[in-house]
Amino acid sequence: MSLSQAQESRVVDVKVQGNKKLKSSFVKKIALVKPGVLLDSIQLEEDVKLLKRLPSIAHAYYQVFPANTPNEFNVFYNIVENFTIIPSANVYTTNDDEFAFRVGLYEYNLLGQNITFGGFYQDDIFSSYGINLRAPFLFSRKLGMAINYQNLTTQEPVFFDNTTADYRYNNESIEGLVLYQPNFNNRFEFGINYFTEDYEYLFGATNPSVPQELRVKKLLYKLIYEFNNINYYYQYLEGFQSIFNFQYVTSTDEALPEFVIGWNDFSYFLRVGKKGNWASRLRLGLATNNDSPFAPFSVDNNLNVRGVGNTIDRGTGVIVLNTEYRHTFIDKEWFAMQGNVFVDGGSWRNPGGDFGDFGDSQNIRIYPGIGLRFIHKKIFNATFRIDYGYGITPDSTNGFVFGIGQYF
The missing domain is CATH 3.10.20.310 (membrane protein fhac)
Incomplete structure (x- = not known):
């Protein structure tokens, strides 16, 4: 019947x-x-x-x-x-011999309940680590929770007066989230993040108005809304996804004033024949337009533009488009190999600037490139990726980005 x-x-x-x-x-x-x-x-x-x-x-x-x-x-x-005790790894280099990596270990099916628990270690000049617990179905099909702790230390460039200074930046935070999924396509996250930001001057330009040391306690109120209509078939994806992230950050120091930040990632995936997959992601974001060297949006190898380098610029607005075609050359029962060609491009609004900054050639980065994917089809997120991005806009770099999981 x-x-x-x-x-x-x-x-x-x-x-x-x-x-x-x-x-x-x-x-x-x-x-x-x-x-x-x-x-x-x-x-x-x-x-x-x-x-x-x-x-x-x-x-x-x-x-x-x-x-x-x-x-x-x-x-x-x-x-x-899937096998669910999974190492994670991200490695990136540029042509100025920069090298950084993040490794971790996560269990994605703790107690057989699809609870994610694990942590990471990062070496990016300085050492960092974090621990994460996420249980989206802890209470029911609709209701769960997450707790995250992070102690992140990096060398961050700060831009002012057309010059640059480098700071040792530390962010220690603890975050609690309520996870709510009212139906299949929609989910929400609500939470609070208590964190301390610590800036310590290392070298570079100075200015009396730019402090060389800062330690500020902050509260971050977070809302995430996701619409997900993607259908999965092993390494192939098809459909549309939108993730909106809104944050309100309080501060105890005028040098790092309170601000509002929001961005939306729109992702679209299309099957092309039997072995092809076209994938695109568009990020649109704005923050309070403070004329501060510590602007929240960054241009970064591992976040938005492959090959560009580690936090090479900052802004209070962002437009980034990542688009790539993935083609499966080998597809066995447990293993697949993909090749991809991509173009990453974006532009940023300068701190205190206006929307015309998005069209300024100095703020636009375009990086085409190629890559490979080695995929274990029976291990969750077991996609080892290698991408090489080559900048075609003025004063560009080029470099490799390695990682586990698709770039987006």
């Missing part, structure tokens, strides 16, 4: 197959289809889409079988699990 003929039929049991580490009770907790409800193909499809998004699951599908009683059916969710 087809599902269209069985709309008034009832589910008598829900079973989970193929899972080993993932708890069947967890799958049943987050599934819309439960014993006693009417059989609904739309709910079945939605459950499978949600399952395929989970870090612990490489692939999922459902089956429906008649029970012993007429108009009653058993639903089976078939699971192909």
Whole structure:
């Protein structure tokens, strides 16, 4: 009997197959289809889409079988699990011999409940580390929580009077978030981050109006809204996603005044034939336009423009477009290899500037490039990437960016 003929039929049991580490009770907790409800193909499809998004699951599908009683059916969710204890790594270089890396280890299916727990260590001239706990389904299909601790230290350029100074920057923070997902396509995060920023002058230009030491305690109020309509099939993605991030930051020092910042990432993925995937991400962001050398948006190798270098500029507004074509050359049961060609481009508004800054040639960076992806299809996020970006705008650099996971 087809599902269209069985709309008034009832589910008598829900079973989970193929899972080993993932708890069947967890799958049943987050599934819309439960014993006693009417059989609904739309709910079945939605459950499978949600399952395929989970870090612990490489692939999922459902089956429906008649029970012993007429108009009653058993639903089976078939699971192909991912291996979920995963190292993370990001490495980048530029042609001025800059080298930095971040490594970490994360468990994405703690206790068989799709809880993420782990941490990272970063070496970017100075050492940094962080610990993260994220349990999006801790209380129900809709409600969870996250806690993050970070002690991040980097050498940051500060730009003023057409000159540059380098500071040792430290950000120590602890953050708590409430995670709420009202339905399949939409989710919200609400939270508070308490942090301390510490700037210490190292070398470069000076100005009496620019302090050489700063230590400021701050509170950050955060709201994230995501609309996600992406369908996953192993390394292939198709659909649209929008993530809006809004933050209000208080301060105890006028040198680092309070400010508001918001940005939106729009991502679009399209299947091209059987082996191609076109992927694009557009970021639009604005912050309070303080004329400060410590502006919040940065131009950075590992964040937005591959090959550009480590925090080479700052601004109070940002427009960045990343677009690339990924083609799968090898596709086996457990392994795939992709090649990609990309163009990363962006522009920034200068601190205290105006919207005309986005069109200023000095603020525009365009970096085309090529890369490779080595993908383990049964290990979550096990995509090792190598990208080489080459700048074609004035005073550009070039360099490699290595990492685990797609760039976006």
